[in-house]
Amino acid sequence: xxxxxxxxxxxxxxxxxxxxxxxxxxxxxxxxxxxxxxxxxxxxxxxxxxxxxxxxxxxxxxxxxxxxxxxxxxxxxxxxxxxxxxxxxxxxxxxxxxxxxxxxxxxxxxxx
Amino acid sequence: xxxxxxxxxxxxxxxxxxxxxxxxxxxxxxxxxxxxxxxxxxxxxxxxxxxxxxxxxxxxxxxxxxxxxxxxxxxxxxxxxxxxxxxxxxxxxxxxxxxxxxxxxxxxxx
Numbered sequence: 001x002x003x004x005x006x007x008x009x010x011x012x013x014x015x016x017x018x019x020x021x022x023x024x025x026x027x028x029x030x031x032x033x034x035x036x037x038x039x040x041x042x043x044x045x046x047x048x049x050x051x052x053x054x055x056x057x058x059x060x061x062x063x064x065x066x067x068x069x070x071x072x073x074x075x076x077x078x079x080x081x082x083x084x085x086x087x088x089x090x091x092x093x094x095x096x097x098x099x100x101x102x103x104x105x106x107x108x109x110x111x112x
Numbered sequence: 113x114x115x116x117x118x119x120x121x122x123x124x125x126x127x128x129x130x131x132x133x134x135x136x137x138x139x140x141x142x143x144x145x146x147x148x149x150x151x152x153x154x155x156x157x158x159x160x161x162x163x164x165x166x167x168x169x170x171x172x173x174x175x176x177x178x179x180x181x182x183x184x185x186x187x188x189x190x191x192x193x194x195x196x197x198x199x200x201x202x203x204x205x206x207x208x209x210x211x212x213x214x215x216x217x218x219x220x221x222x
Binding site for chain 2: 103105
């Protein structure tokens with residue numbers, strides 16, 4: 001298996017633009033997680049899905065952030081409008097049940 | 113106060129030394145994870161444990177539920193072990209939320 005795939009790997013955008021991050025989990029995994037990592041706050045859970053259904057989005061910072069999982073093999077995290085403070089590395093991870101999580105390589109987002 | 117505290121924050125060791133990284137938490141948990149983040153940024157899950165001890169190669173993880181404490185040990189450390197080690201706990205009251213420590217940056221010198 002190719003592991004968790006994220007795209008793009010790097011994204012540079014201007015404040016106010018819409019940003020969409022993509023994730024393909026490992027086939028057969030029923031949990032998908034979106035995390036954000038910054039120097040100040042470390043790793044934070046934003047939202048997670050079980051069988052494509054959002055279970056807990058309490059970590060989503062504000063309404064500018066939204067996440068979807070239209071099917072078992074694809075999820076998106078959207079930021080609209082983006083702000084400089086959204087600059088971070090965004091990781092997607094997947095797991096079977098709540099066992100070991102497998103992380104994607106991350107998307108480094110820079111908002112100018 | 114953070115719910116997950118790691119110590120030390122930074123650790124420098126000589127190749128071959130035995131290394132211990134500590135994690136203390138203040139909430140009820142259903143599981144604890146140890147993650148390794150390489151200098152390039154990639155994250156690898158090392159262990160998930162809810163009791164006792166697990167061993168994988170030169171890595172050993174232990175957890176004491178009563179004391180709310182876990183340790184990660186590295187025997188015969190090597191420069192390739194240089195990374196940030198992150199402790200994360202799955203909150204017992206939540207199905208899947210992970211709460212992360214700030215990480216311990218380990219540097220092993222040859």
